[in-house]
Amino acid sequence: MSELRQNLITRDWVIIATDRAKRPDQFANPKKSIAQLPSHSPDCPFCVGNEEDGTLETFRLGDDGTGWKVRAIGNKYPALSPTAEWMRISSGIHRTMAGIGVHEVIVEHPRHNLTTALFTIAEVTDILLVYRKRYLEIRKYPHIETIIIFKNHGESAGTSLEHPHSQIAATPVVPSLFRSRIDAAIRYFDDTGECLFCRTLEDELASGERVIFETEHFVAFIPYAALSPFHIWIFPRRHSSSFDDIFDAEITDLAYILKTVLAKLYYGLNDPDYNYNIRSIPTTEQGTKYFHWYMAIIPRVSKQAGFELGSGMFINTALPEQSAQFLRSIAIPSNCNF
Amino acid sequence: MSELRQNLITRDWVIIATDRAKRPDQFANPKKSIAQLPSHSPDCPFCVGNEEDGTLETFRLGDDGTGWKVRAIGNKYPALSPTAEWMRISSGIHRTMAGIGVHEVIVEHPRHNLTTALFTIAEVTDILLVYRKRYLEIRKYPHIETIIIFKNHGESAGTSLEHPHSQIAATPVVPSLFRSRIDAAIRYFDDTGECLFCRTLEDELASGERVIFETEHFVAFIPYAALSPFHIWIFPRRHSSSFDDIFDAEITDLAYILKTVLAKLYYGLNDPDYNYNIRSIPTTEQGTKYFHWYMAIIPRVSKQAGFELGSGMFINTALPEQSAQFLRSIAIPSNCNF
Numbered sequence: 001m002s003e004l005r006q007n008l009i010t011r012d013w014v015i016i017a018t019d020r021a022k023r024p025d026q027f028a029n030p031k032k033s034i035a036q037l038p039s040h041s042p043d044c045p046f047c048v049g050n051e052e053d054g055t056l057e058t059f060r061l062g063d064d065g066t067g068w069k070v071r072a073i074g075n076k077y078p079a080l081s082p083t084a085e086w087m088r089i090s091s092g093i094h095r096t097m098a099g100i101g102v103h104e105v106i107v108e109h110p111r112h113n114l115t116t117a118l119f120t121i122a123e124v125t126d127i128l129l130v131y132r133k134r135y136l137e138i139r140k141y142p143h144i145e146t147i148i149i150f151k152n153h154g155e156s157a158g159t160s161l162e163h164p165h166s167q168i169a170a171t172p173v174v175p176s177l178f179r180s181r182i183d184a185a186i187r188y189f190d191d192t193g194e195c196l197f198c199r200t201l202e203d204e205l206a207s208g209e210r211v212i213f214e215t216e217h218f219v220a221f222i223p224y225a226a227l228s229p230f231h232i233w234i235f236p237r238r239h240s241s242s243f244d245d246i247f248d249a250e251i252t253d254l255a256y257i258l259k260t261v262l263a264k265l266y267y268g269l270n271d272p273d274y275n276y277n278i279r280s281i282p283t284t285e286q287g288t289k290y291f292h293w294y295m296a297i298i299p300r301v302s303k304q305a306g307f308e309l310g311s312g313m314f315i316n317t318a319l320p321e322q323s324a325q326f327l328r329s330i331a332i333p334s335n336c337n338f
Numbered sequence: 339m340s341e342l343r344q345n346l347i348t349r350d351w352v353i354i355a356t357d358r359a360k361r362p363d364q365f366a367n368p369k370k371s372i373a374q375l376p377s378h379s380p381d382c383p384f385c386v387g388n389e390e391d392g393t394l395e396t397f398r399l400g401d402d403g404t405g406w407k408v409r410a411i412g413n414k415y416p417a418l419s420p421t422a423e424w425m426r427i428s429s430g431i432h433r434t435m436a437g438i439g440v441h442e443v444i445v446e447h448p449r450h451n452l453t454t455a456l457f458t459i460a461e462v463t464d465i466l467l468v469y470r471k472r473y474l475e476i477r478k479y480p481h482i483e484t485i486i487i488f489k490n491h492g493e494s495a496g497t498s499l500e501h502p503h504s505q506i507a508a509t510p511v512v513p514s515l516f517r518s519r520i521d522a523a524i525r526y527f528d529d530t531g532e533c534l535f536c537r538t539l540e541d542e543l544a545s546g547e548r549v550i551f552e553t554e555h556f557v558a559f560i561p562y563a564a565l566s567p568f569h570i571w572i573f574p575r576r577h578s579s580s581f582d583d584i585f586d587a588e589i590t591d592l593a594y595i596l597k598t599v600l601a602k603l604y605y606g607l608n609d610p611d612y613n614y615n616i617r618s619i620p621t622t623e624q625g626t627k628y629f630h631w632y633m634a635i636i637p638r639v640s641k642q643a644g645f646e647l648g649s650g651m652f653i654n655t656a657l658p659e660q661s662a663q664f665l666r667s668i669a670i671p672s673n674c675n676f
Contacts, residue, residue, distance in 0.1 A: 001419070001422055001436070001437060002416075002417055002418060002419070002422075002437030003434060003435070003436065003437050004434065004435040004436070004437055004510065004511065005432070005433065005434050005435075006432075006433040006434075006435075006511075008431045008432075008433070010514070011514040012513075012514055013435075013509075013511045013513060013514070015417045015418065015437060016437075017415070017417045017437070019415055019416070077355070077357060078340075078357070079340055079353045079355045079645070079653045080340060080353065081339070081340070084339055084340075092541060093346045093534070093537055093538060093541060094343070094344075094346075094541075094562055095343065095344040095346070096341060096342065096343050096344075097341070097342040097343075097344075097351075098339070098341065098342070099339060099340030099341050099342055099353060099354075099355070146649070148645065148648040148649045149648075150644030150645060150647070150648040151644055152643045152644040156641075157643060157644065158641045158642065158643020158644065158646075159643065166644075167644065167645070169645055169648075169649065171351075171649065171651065172342065173342065173351045175350075175351060175649045175650045175651045176348070176349040176350055176351070176518070176650065177649065177650025177651075178649075178650070180514070180518055196431070199431055200431060203430060203431060203432075224432055275643065275644040275647050275648070276644070277644055277647060277648030278648075279648065296647075296648075298647055303494075303496045304496065304642070305488075305490045305495060305496020305497065305613065306488030306489055306490040306495065306496065306504075306505065306613040306614070306615055307417070307486065307488055307505070307507055308496075309488070309613050309615060309634075309636055310486040310487075310488040310507075310613070310615030310616075310617065310634075311484070311486045311507065311509065311513045311515065311516075312513045312514065312515025312516070313509065313513045313515075315417045
């Protein structure tokens, strides 16, 4: 018997197909983990020694003679560019706009064969600090509406480069996905006077069965209507609608919970491919009471097929409560850089 | 320089990244095609001789002693079941519903190593007739809101079974994706008095640059703001909001255009993996003036990565006009079963 669950934040209905459910460990990655790669790769554009590859460096953290720690650079093949000329045409039913915006790469570490799960908390903190630094700067650019920070880890998550890196994209439109979620959040706020995200967090903490890990400022849990196996949300406890509003103490704490959750995935599912992203309110609508920024982690352990593409609904073959219990039970080795 | 285009039907903004654009033939499938498989596989549950696999057959076409042509059977691992007991609970922010609905497999042909591109028009017609037959029947089941017909061709399209087959799923909810598209269609209809899909079709025919192939009753084209390379829509010329309303003459004609377009993909891109789906208005809202049923074909030649998952926007590395021109130029061998 399968069960449908609605995610009130996304308004998606998900089919939790328990008949097809696998045991949590059956989602483990059958491939080699990133740690088995060389620590330096001469052909890698992000490795030390290859910084002069023609891309513009927009920020560098740590350059006291011991070398850089984190770099922000322009994407070599940017989907959006800040130097594009402004253009917006509406002709009949066709609407076209210049590909204006920002598309940067954050090179997370000088070493080639590391990943967030294996970084020290200090190293993850540095990456998050660069995210905030660039977010605050990019916000000021003209025509920017939405800033998305994201990471593609592994081939099935859409990256061809092994070196640890993430990306920041800033778009000149509010994506329709954001609009529909904001609409749902406003409707809930108008009906109840409270933030739907704060409400969700309270409910998850009260039940506890889908919580993976919690820290002073953050809670990581599997949503009640998770779209796919091990789909994880990290919510800040403090209501805030935009990531760049994060305090320093919260950054260190976010580094701790992010590393912990990713290490649980790394050891529990053998370094699965995943995407993560940080979603905030559009930059011109900051400070709202109804929207709450959050981080989503989507391990790529299942495929979207015709049903998902055709209906926009998802079939999840893992029970969210069971996945959360599995991740809670995963112990992280004591030599894992804490 | 990239360009943003809005798809008014989906309201999605797509980044057409011409800087990263590949030549059309660079999207070709590097793997073997389905024709290189055996024509019968003893272990395949859909092959002749394995009909008694425990799944319920709901319809069989052709049984005049020469064997079946097309079969509709229950999915062995159904995501939704018509025998589930009705249940709908709303508790706080959590909403749960029984996994009631239908999930059937259409076994398209007795032979193992064929695919729609290589079928005869008569064979594709038979498949479409079974789609309509089952659609009309499933519509009558209780609690059904939306019926989606879809096909997963190849491993990256999400199928593990090689034997030619497609699926029908009927859900007890209207997926949020459908709701938002219907809302956009209603808004356009209220503003202009016309169907947005009819308008799109007229515009595409007038420009012609994205049209791939047209027949008496149908037009196949690449949408102006195609989400991914070779993303194709087939629209009926006659306004109708639901697939099951199709006339017999239109079915034969749809078989012809579908086979032609899939054969162009087969020969032009070496049998790429793809999904197709047929989208109709929810079953309880048939006969509307604002919604138009259509068929979408999505070759799996690119991957959704963190940007797409995070923003809900898409980056298309192929220019729709160029992809359409490429497919127009692909000649189908004369021995291709016409």
